[in-house]
Amino acid sequence: MKLTAILALCAASLATMTDAYRIYNADTVNCRSSPSTGGSVVRTYKANDDVSLTCQISGENIKGNSLWDKTTHGCYVADYYVKTGSTGYVTGKCNNGGSPPTPPGGGGGGAAGPIKDDYPYPGQCSGIDPWRYFKCQCTSFVAWRINSRLGVKFHNHYKGPNWGNANTWDEAARKTGVPINNSPVPGCIAQTNSGSAGHVAWVAKVSGNSVTIEEYNYKRHKYGTRTVPKNSFNYIHIKR
CATH class of the missing domain: 3.90.1720.10 (endopeptidase domain like (from Nostoc punctiforme))
Incomplete structure (x- = not known):
């Protein structure tokens, strides 16, 4: 070379x-059972909480971003509310069941x-x-x-x-x-x-x-x- x-x-x-990303763009954010606002709320994160991701998947479009992040708590947060530094994938894609790929x-x-x-x-x-x-x-x-x-x-x-x-x-x-x-x-x-x-x-x-x-x-x-x-x-x- x-x-x-x-x-x-x-x-x-x-x-x-760290492996974690920060919650932002809202004071509180719901983590849901599926990658859409129709999923039941499993837990709630606050602004500036750190979350670690297991995989990402396409779901309901939230403010121009259809990507959802599955956290280590087993629920989904709209990527719009997670400061990953990218609007695209930063980890592996979830399979159809939402499990790590x-x-x-x-x-x-x-x-x-x-x-x-x-x-x-x-x-x-x-x-x-x-x-x-x-x-x-x-x-x-x-x-x-x-x-x-x-x-x-x-x-x-x-x-x-x-x-x-x-x-x-x-x-x-x-x-x-x-x-x-x-x-x-x-x-x-x-x-x-x-x-x-x-x-x-x-x-x-x-x-x-x-x-x-x-x-x-x-x-x-x-x-x-x-x-x-x-x-x-x-x-x-x-x-x-």
Whole structure:
């Protein structure tokens, strides 16, 4: 990987993040038995309460947002009232019964999902994402994919240590017991220490001695794909 391309990659991450999101936009918010105002009220949250999410699902449109968040209390809150930092998915989709999803990708060789730019912040590259990375960096894109496609609540302090820039993800993986090796599968993370900040990308496809990766900020904070030799990267298997 060229040094000139690396220099713009993966700015430093910020400090601590929790798995919780804050209730806002109302003094009190009902958490319901189904993703609609027709569902019975299971419990009530107050403004600034923290809630943790198990999955998200489409439901009744509330003030222009049809997404609903299932909390760890087993009920649904309209996403309009949960400050996730995004109007889209920040965790896995619930299945039809509203239970946490079976992740569609990951280290077991499952599908990595469609090859497309589904990153929730295209062209909105200022500020911090819900996973405590700078938006439009390679780390932010990969953190989004881990959450949205693997159903793993990954963030900058996943399992304790600071994962930081891309060039320290290999160290963080080893510290936390997350497998890292030279054997890519669709849905694992490609990682290199090359350059000033390293680089991480999403493995979309493996073919012979080549891998097809999806990435952000390889060139100017934008989405792109490349097919490169397998030995270009280490491979982190967040979901085994």
